[in-house]
Amino acid sequence: MKSRIFILVAFCFCFQFSALAQEKKENKAEKQKLEEGLIIEGELDTKDAIDPLSPARAAFYSAVLPGLGHIHLKQYWKVPVIYAGLGAGTYFYINNHNDYKRYREAYKRRLAGFQDDEFYGSVTDKGLEEAQKTLKRNKELSLLVTAGVYVLNIVWANVDAHLLQFNVDENLTFMPHYKLNEFDNSGDVGLTVNFKF
Structure with missing residues (x-):
């Protein structure tokens, strides 16, 4: 019984450690991209104001x-x-x-x-x-x-x-996507709806 608990705790620890390492790696890559100026999220768009007249x-x-x-x-x-x-x-x-x-x-x-x-x-x-x-x-x-x-x-x-004046920017998107499921190596087809404020 103790060995099963030990294996379960070890598995959870390894999984958690792996997830933390992956998250740290992703954060580092995202930070590098931000520093390079490739992806800038949260930047205010400098679009022309809508003139109703x-x-x-x-x-x-x-x-x-x-x-x-x-x-x-x-x-x-x-x-x-x-x-x-x-x-x-x-x-x-x-x-x-x-x-x-x-x-x-x-x-x-x-x-x-x-x-x-x-x-x-x-x-x-x-x-x-x-x-x-x-x-x-x-x-x-x-x-x-x-x-x-x-x-x-x-x-x-x-x-x-x-x-x-019609809004067709990337903050309003509706597009299909294909994503590879990393756990079982199968493909997932889906539909993404984005609406950012």
């Missing part, structure tokens, strides 16, 4: 001058995209408007009895009416697309300003 400011700037909200957010590559959309809509509006005026003038001259318009012989009176309807619809659609791109520019700047 930034999305409203970006939207206002984009409303005043399209693309200015993205310049404010330092997303310069989006400005040419916005102006390409606005330019395309404006181009098609002006083109359809000029064609509409040409067909309208030709139609008015035909109703007045003249036969010297540029479409005489190739387009009938009914064709002039249909062309006017089509060009008017296309002109209105181009205006609608241009206004839509303008509104989209404002919404895009607002959403981007919101997303820039």
Whole structure:
């Protein structure tokens, strides 16, 4: 009986000694890493403070001058995209408007009895009416697309300003991990959720 107690005490002592040695070794390694500057825990992050008015400011700037909200957010590559959309809509509006005026003038001259318009012989009176309807619809659609791109520019700047303030740092992590179990040499699969204050 005494030998069993002795073996149990010796085992516990050895296990405790081994654990203390391992802990001391880990503390020494951690201290060395801290001294080398590899791992610094508890350091305060010097992140920019969240500005709750930034999305409203970006939207206002984009409303005043399209693309200015993205310049404010330092997303310069989006400005040419916005102006390409606005330019395309404006181009098609002006083109359809000029064609509409040409067909309208030709139609008015035909109703007045003249036969010297540029479409005489190739387009009938009914064709002039249909062309006017089509060009008017296309002109209105181009205006609608241009206004839509303008509104989209404002919404895009607002959403981007919101997303820039979204917290995606390492203190908020959700990642799978694989750990080797040291006691029985088997692998453990798990999921880690970190939330540090």
